[in-house]
Amino acid sequence: MFLERLIKFFASLRLTVVCLGFGMLLIFTGTLAQVPLGLYQAQNEFFRSFFVYWQPTHSAWKIPVLPGGYLLGGVLLLNLVAAHSERFSLSRKKAGIWMIHFGLILLLLGQLLTDMLAHESSLHLRVGEARNYSEADRAFELAITDVTDKDADKVVAIPERLLLKQGTVNNSQLPFAVRVDKFYANSAVTNQAAAGYEAAGVNAGFGATGIWLKSEPKETDMDLRDLPSGIIDIVTPSGSAGSFMISAYFGAAQQFTTGGRTYTMMLRMERFYMPYSLRLLEFKHDVYKGTDVPKNFSSRLVLDRPQTGEHRDVLIYMNNPLRYDGVTFYQASFDQDDGGTILQVVHNPSWITPYLACFLVGAGLITQFLSHLIPFLKRKRTL
């Protein structure tokens, strides 16, 4: 009984209209919110959320005022599935309708998967340089590297998301815990006492001789990014091995030794390693003759994969990305001296879903059209 009512509710056309109405409102308000919040925060608060909250000034309360993108998308998806199951039976006559609906479901699911599984990063290469990792555009990580061994370094990378929780991070690969005492997603740092700044009060590393920090509001400008800072304590079984300030302002690694092993530690852009490397052989910036108008940007690279012996040249240019091993490399930008290239690296396991969805919807529409057209023509002939 309850299930029936639930199905009826989710299969209702009214629900579709209400969801679409809220969807329009969400897109409108979310677009306006980009002005004060910036693109990324607005995306997170309006579209990558179940509810959009409003926080009254000087209050810790947050009041949900709109359904967020996840909730609306989820309900629409349920609505589509439920309505379809309720109203359409599986028959040859309805094959086109089935294909269209399945295509729409695939499209919605595909976008959800893309949102959750895909990540984008950048690969900046100067001519002659090779790298086997790309870097996130905004997310940071605390990389703690055991550099003691002669052959290889062991890296334990703690994502910024964990640091923001300000707890204690334990990992079986580290003989110590990392206690995050403070972590600011965006910060300012100074080496002189100044109003509004708090003394880091650390006893080791770069800030040991005096450094001050303060939390800053998250950056909303598209062209800027947050620079996080924090204070951590390396907690060994025998006690603290030192408190450190970590900061995106420090471009160099801090080093410490504990338990007879030497570690470096650095808050850096999150890295995504690949089991192969790309080396930039040449970057070309073609312009239309006699003008400065760009005609084409292209990067000629060598792809090297020692494990398989693969070693080949690849050419990436505008609208001709390299798709390799589930990753797509787009020509995104370049250095102004034309001596380097910047590739956008997109890892999207569900990249195929929109293509499949569009194909299904298209094929469904044609099928449905033909399923009416052919009987109609036959009937006409018999008249």
Place this chain on the structure above:
Amino acid sequence: MNQRLAGCACAALLALPLAGCGNDDVKVYKVAKADDSTPAPNAAPAAAPGEMGVPPAAAQPGGPQLKWTLPDGWTSKPAGEMRLASFSAPGKNGNTVDISIVPLPGMAGGDLNNVNRWRGQVGLDPISEDDLPKQGQPVTVGDSQAVLYDLTGTPAATGGMSSIATGADGKGRILAVGLHREDMMWFFKATGDDDSVGLQKDNFISFLKSLQFAAPDASAALPADHPPIGADAATPPMAGQSLPPMGGDAPAAAPAGSLPTWTVPTAWTSEAPSAMLLARFTATENAAKADITVSSFPGDVGGLLANVNRWRRQISLPPLDDAGLAAAVTSLTTSAGPASEVDIAGTDPKTGQPAQLVGVILPLNGQTWFYKLLGDATVVGHQKADFLQFVQSVKY
């Protein structure tokens, strides 16, 4: 049947977004020791992604530029994200000496702080300002003079935290030079065990002498159409949307391609700006000189008080409070609206000679523009009118 199907589908779909939420896993992996002499793909095993050499910062557009002659036996190493360059030199008993060049905009910290930081790294107690002059020896760095600090100690003495390699005797040694040059603080360091560093000391000194500073291509600070990283996203610590007052002058340049137009007084000579400046000029009278600099970067850069106090420190003046600031600042009309003008007189901390600074701070469209005339008090006095006219001539 249909209802069951729909029910199951509903449950599955509801569970899907929840199952995918959160990706807070700590990543653990091995990387091969970097070797930039052959920046080819390394042979890391499939499950262990290897780390490639980081490009020398000197090769990065807009970064500080430096040339050198390497002493025999020295080899380049991956520069790292802060280092402009790194080298390895052979030491004793198979040990090596690590040599690094680190340019920092602003984060100078002052000589005493730097020396005490280095002393701490080799387990030596901090010294006072009075003792500082007794510590170093003069050294030539390119065309500049600086002080070389040669510090030997037992790093283990600093609570088990050591950043310096040590020899069998437990002793580590640092040769360190901090050079103020324009708006940058350059750190040159050689570290290793006592004997190895001693072996390379002469080479280090001759290396410092061989350095040649070159003006970077400021216009290439960042690509104009850089992907989401953003137009100000130079490698930290050059990045920073709202850097507070640091030891040096205002770091960070305006986004490439956003230079305004201006009319430069004929008496001024255009100089190559550093990476942190948009433009630099000099005005000279006899042997005396004044520098005119233009810089701009996002945010309020710590606010008016902090910046005025930063300028006051540059000519050995004590900081002001809010009340003092109101009296010290006057308004200057520019093409983009009113700006804050200060005219302060003090002494040059290096020479002890009278120095004067005329500065204009203009917040505009989320950026803050800094115009500064600084130098010999007489020259600044003569150039002030031209300077203000220059500031007013700027079209944004």
